[in-house]
Amino acid sequence: MSGAKVIVIGGGLNGLAAAGLLAKAGREVHVYEARDALGGLAAGVPFADGYTAPGLLHDTAMVRPWVADALGLAQHGLQREASPAAVTIPTERGAITLRGAEVSGDVGPGDADGVRRYTALVDAVRPVLARIMDQAPLDPRASLLSLLKTGLAVRRLGAATMLELMQVAPMCVADWTRSLGLSEPLAAALSLPAVEGSFTGPWSAHTATTALVRAALSGPAVVGGAPALVKAVVAAAKAHGAHLHTGARVTRILSDGARVSGVELASGEKVTADAVLSTLDPRSTFLCLSGPTDLPLGLVEDAKRYRMRGTTVKVHLALTGPLEDAAGNRITALRATPSLDDVERAFDAAKYRAAAEAPALDVVVREDMATAPGHAVASIVAHAASYDLAGGWTDDARQRFGRAALDVLSRHCPTVRDRVAHMEVLAPPDIAERYGVTGGHVLHGEHAPDQLLFLRPSVHCGAHRTPIAGLYVGGGATHPGGGLTLGPGGLAARAILSK
Amino acid sequence: MPQPTPFHERTAALCTSYAWKHWGGYYAVCHYDESPEREYNAIRHAAGLLDVSPLYKYDVSGPGAGAFLDWVLAKPVSALKRGRVTYVCWCDDDGKVLDDGTCWRLDKQRFRLTAASPALWWFLRHADRFDVTVADVSADLAALALQGPTSKAILADACDADMGALGFFGLTEARFDGGAFTALITRTGYTGDLGYEIWVEPVHALRLWDLLMHVGAAHGIHPIGLDALDISRVEAGFILQGCDYTAASDALIPSHLSSPYELNLGWTVKLDRAPFIGQRALRAEKARGPAWAFVGLDIAWEPLERLYAAHDLPPHLPLAAWRTPVPIYRGMRQIGRATSGAWSPTLKRNLALASVEAEFAAVGTVVDFEVTVEWERCRVPATVSALPFFDPPRKRA
Missing domain, CATH: 3.30.70.1400 (Aminomethyltransferase beta-barrel domains)
Structure with a gap:
């Protein structure tokens, strides 16, 4: 069916990546994006006159190389940093600087050795995890050969690594990082990526796996951040011949319960297609865009059950100067997480329909995204608050959360308060509304064992195919998961092309 | 603890056998007399009045x-x-x-x-x-089943509904007792006979019972329990959930599913x-093609009689319908199970409802039905029969 028409719902990174790959393979591809901007959660967020935040999600270190290569992103301007960014981790007396596997500054006695052991495991399992993430999801029902190959890859890690992996994988990240002998601030900082965006704290089960996967898949960041990544993917998709439509909201996936026939747009226009790829979350795809009798029961029930309670609040600061510590050192990245218990307490709030009084902050500062010379933008992923806040997300509640985040930041950066020209606070419902993500869950659903691999988002569509012929899924709610990876879009395109 | 139904005051007063069972969280009468025989005959020859309030x-x-x-x-x-x-x-x-x-x-x-x-x-x-x-x-609706050849006449006397216009599987609202209360009447039942079910607010339940019993006296009305119903539903070939099949939600293993x-x-x-x-x-x-078929079995009488005669006994049959699964064989191989059955007093035949492997479902196929006579397992021939066993023209009237 070369040349057949494919519709991609959602012009986020995954939709664009899939569109580019499908167009490259000779398909006629149309991407329909409801918003006016492409790039989804990675798109730059203009939030004040002269200030643009570098994406709702700003971590670009996890872009899967195979998708970037297949799209030819390098030819479209994608560059990756030469070295890992330096992350500032405030401590009681000063700060630790974490750069890749190196720690410096106010380190504890066990930190250097602990980070070495942490990095050693991450490096050792990287090939296996990359293999799992870059292929169709592992499925116990699949051919024995494919399972065997992965099993062999695990065995090839050697007995010591394999046993350590088995030991660490089910742990909570707090237990793991503490067992490495790390000082509290460093342990907490290494745990933050494992809980960010999800309904977990460092004491939640299986978060060690999330930490391990995220660390293992992280490479150098994209030069220019998420907006530069979007720019390259859009350019590649267009160059391959994909048609990108913005301001075009899909309101219905048309099917007869057995085969997809196209989509209906908000304008009322019906567009036919041989295949439809939805990069939206399963609630949107299967419950909102599909009629009540379009899908098999199991899929509908899985979509209802799929867990995506957003906990992320995004805070954007327009700064009239750089972000600096008390000594006047410039900070480009910071994780404000005094201790594991502080991160856990921040998550506790989300459990009980509240917002953290001292949120855990993942801060990225960009001076190139403020137009005025010397000004800067601080992009803060804050953990955690409830989507369903008691009393509702009023303007007052947003301001209160923003002030709390600023309080946490001021402890290490005393001058920041005086430099805030404007602050934007996006609570989970704001994220849900603006980006069309159910629950405002920035990862398109929990990265929990029951929602990963062939179970993401449902056993009925875990390999990017659905029981409806011609209907595919390929957003963050599919393997290999949420975040700015291009992986789901790449694998979905592969699934369509292999049909 | 089971609850009394809205008719309990009346049914309890009449239930001299004290034979009760639990049905859907309520007390239900098995049989008012010592045996269900009179009650069964009311269904087939006059009218039986059954409290079916426990239905969901x-x-x-x-x-x-x-x-x-x-x-x-x-x-x-x-x-x-x-x-x-x-x-x-x-x-x-x-x-x-x-x-x-x-x-x-x-x-x-x-x-x-x-x-x-x-x-x-x-x-x-x-x-x-x-x-x-x-x-x-x-719980908002009390219900009575009025089943049997005279049921139509009883309702015609008891309410203002045009009973002639209420056809098989019809539904009408009716005023009872000179308009004192209304109830819904459906032309439905579980007996395979002419019959109705009357649905009323619980507050009017006793009035409805009294009225039907009073009006029905001239038409041979008789309160009946679940045992009589069970015999008639076997004759009618009606399946019973939890007996002839397992609800998919209650199945413990795949072979329980149907x-x-x-x-x-x-x-x-x-x-x-x-x-x-x-x-x-x-x-x-x-x-x-389905793997199993649900069939009627007509169990041969004379071979059964001979098995008992060998022990110098007359043939023994239970008074009520039975519900204990019985193996069905063809040659040496078990090919199914009978799930319920009864002696049909009307047809004078020993009947069973059974699930058999699909290839043995043709009417006329002879299979073996297991019986236990004096603690000895024996087999008697049974013939696959068309369902329903009993199908009078008035059933659809």
């Missing part, structure tokens, strides 16, 4: 009621006319039967379902995708229509 009842209403039921039930009901009732079953997504019951069209946007077991959990699981409200009205095709309910399934729960699986099963 659900009201489905709203603009999406028809679409919702078309999705949930194996038979589409959105085109059902107001004032009509239809027999339905519903399946899980694997096409296995959860329950069977009746569906009534009360109004343009209002239906009622009856069920043998609680079903609200299943309906609510799917209702949120439709513009529909599902309410459990089980599709409608395996239960003689294929006629209630309409496959070629908009998607509904279980459609894919049912299509596949229909194409493949």
Whole structure:
């Protein structure tokens, strides 16, 4: 069916990546994006006159190389940093600087050795995890050969690594990082990526796996951040011949319960297609865009059950100067997480329909995204608050959360308060509304064992195919998961092309 | 603890046998007398009055009621006319039967379902995708089954409904006792005879009972218990959930599951229509052919008599219908099980309902039915018979 028409719902990174790959393979591809901007959660967020935040999600270190290569992103301007960014981790007396596997500054006695052991495991399992993430999801029902190959890859890690992996994988990240002998601030900082965006704290089960996967898949960041990544993917998709439509909201996936026939747009226009790829979350795809009798029961029930309670609040600061510590050192990245218990307490709030009084902050500062010379933008992923806040997300509640985040930041950066020209606070419902993500869950659903691999988002569509012929899924709610990876879009395109 | 039904005051006073059972959380009479014989004969020759209040009842209403039921039930009901009732079953997504019951069209946007077991959990699981409200009205309605040849005459005397116009599987509202209260009458039943079911608010229950008993006296009315009903439903070939088949939700192992095709309910399934729960699986099963068939068995009498005679005993049969599964053989191989049965006092035949492997379902096939005589396992021939065993013309009147 070369040349057949494919519709991609959602012009986020995954939709664009899939569109580019499908167009490259000779398909006629149309991407329909409801918003006016492409790039989804990675798109730059203009939030004040002269200030643009570098994406709702700003971590670009996890872009899967195979998708970037297949799209030819390098030819479209994608560059990756030469070295890992330096992350500032405030401590009681000063700060630790974490750069890749190196720690410096106010380190504890066990930190250097602990980070070495942490990095050693991450490096050792990287090939296996990359293999799992870059292929169709592992499925116990699949051919024995494919399972065997992965099993062999695990065995090839050697007995010591394999046993350590088995030991660490089910742990909570707090237990793991503490067992490495790390000082509290460093342990907490290494745990933050494992809980960010999800309904977990460092004491939640299986978060060690999330930490391990995220660390293992992280490479150098994209030069220019998420907006530069979007720019390259859009350019590649267009160059391959994909048609990108913005301001075009899909309101219905048309099917007869057995085969997809196209989509209906908000304008009322019906567009036919041989295949439809939805990069939206399963609630949107299967419950909102599909009629009540379009899908098999199991899929509908899985979509209802799929867990995506957003906990992320995004805070954007327009700064009239750089972000600096008390000594006047410039900070480009910071994780404000005094201790594991502080991160856990921040998550506790989300459990009980509240917002953290001292949120855990993942801060990225960009001076190139403020137009005025010397000004800067601080992009803060804050953990955690409830989507369903008691009393509702009023303007007052947003301001209160923003002030709390600023309080946490001021402890290490005393001058920041005086430099805030404007602050934007996006609570989970704001994220849900603006980006069309159910629950405002920035990862398109929990990265929990029951929602990963062939179970993401449902056993009925875990390999990017659905029981409806011609209907595919390929957003963050599919393997290999949420975040700015291009992986789901790449694998979905592969699934369509292999049909 | 089981609850008394709204008719308990009357049924308890009459239940001299003290033979009660639990049914759907209520006390129900097995038989008023020492045996169900008189009660059975009331059903076939006059009229039996049975308290069926424990049945589960659900009201489905709203603009999406028809679409919702078309999705949930194996038979589409959105085109059902107001004032009509239809027999339905519903399946899980694997096409296995959860329950069977009746569906009534009360109004343009209002239906009622009856069920043998609680079903609200299943309906609510799917209702949120439709513009529909599902309410459990089980306790809001007391119900009596009035079954037998004189039932029509009794109701004609007892209420203002035009009984001549109330056809098989019809539904009408009627005023009783000179308009003192109203009730719904459905031309339905579980006996395979002429019969009705009357649905009334619990507050009027005793009045309805008294009125029917008073008016019915001239027509041979007799209160009946579940044992008499059970004999008549075997004669009528009606399946009973939990006895002849296991609800898919209660199945412990795959072999407990049954599709409608395996239960003689294929006629209630309409496959070629908009998607509904279980459609894919049912299509596949229909194409493949069901593995099991639900059949009637006519158990040979003389071989049974001979088995008892060998012990110098007269043949022994239980007074009521039985529900203990019995193995069915063909040669050395077990090919099924009989799930319930009864001596039919009307037909004078020893009957059973059975599930057999599909290849043995043809009428006239002779199989072996296991009987235990004086602690010895024996077999007697049984012939696969067309269902229903008893099918009088008045059943459809």
